[in-house]
Amino acid sequence: MKRCAERTIRWTALALLAGVVTACDVAKEHHEVMMESLTFSPARLTVSAGDTVTWINRDLVPHTATSLRGGGGAAPGRADFDSNALIAGASFSVVLTEPGEYAYTCAYHPMMNGVVVVR
Amino acid sequence: MKNGRLALAIGAAMLATANPVSAQADLNDLEMAHVAVTASNIDIAYAHLALALSNNEGVRVFAETMIRDHTAVNGAVADLAKQLNVRAQDNDMSRSLLRDAERIKNEMSRLRGADFDRYYAENELQYHRTVNGVVEDVFLPNIENGQVRDAFRQALQIFRGHEAHAVQMVERLTELR
Secondary structure (H helix, E strand, C coil): CHHHHHHHHHHHHHHHHHHHHHHHHCCCCEEEEEEECCEEECCEEEECCCCEEEEEECCCCCECCEECCCCCCCCCCCCCCECCCECCCCEEEEECCCCEEEEEECCCCCCCEEEEEEC | CCCCCEEEEEEHHHCCCCCCCEEEEEECHHHHHHHHHHHHHHHHHHHHHHHHHCCCHHHHHHHHHHHHHHHHHHHHHHHHHHHHCCCCCCCHHHHHHHHHHHHHHHHHHCCCHHHHHHHHHHHHHHHHHHHHHHHHHHHCCCCCCHHHHHHHHHHHHHHHHHHHHHHHHHHHHHHHC
């Protein structure tokens, strides 16, 4: 009886471990937003919590991806982010872990606006 | 790069926003590139004047963007010229633009406060409208080298954005009146 209980515990532990591994295996996606012709493309992007979003500047002129939530800072997972100046060809990545809508702009070109929706 | 020439009747009002003067230009690709770089340098000079004289945040942000963007575009033009082993060629239109810009800078530098801001903003809007029109309607259809044409196309998209930004700046200043 005791041996059976031990076996049950062992299998349960293994199953739990397997579950954890499975959860860890769920690949976080990587999304790209192009800064091109003074627009963000796509201008609206929906991602899952924990996904990575990368902005790539394909224009001749510098741009930023600056969260309108304020505060600045480029710490991964933070609700507020700011790429600072991205020259032509440069990129900036952020991992957004908190669900919500992240409206952002280019600090240099106020006509450039985008939203990342994190589910 | 081919040196085929074309006769272009273009208003030198490209820059002479307050006093348009008609001019005849006969430009090849290298001369058009020179005009574009000259026009960018003039806008950079206007922006430096704005940073020296304006306390309006919107005007200052716009001016900083003009310096940043036009410097980047001129850098791209220089890189392309180096790659093609050519040099932009000075011409009558570039010289005409510079003369008009001197007059406008003199006028602007005598203004202060809201008067300066309004002049600068309205001049930027008209300047970009005029230059963008010339690039789109006159230069682009006549540029012979494909790489030069692509560079002009890309720059035009940036300058259209400046035009929209200038509209916004003028509207905000009008609201302050």
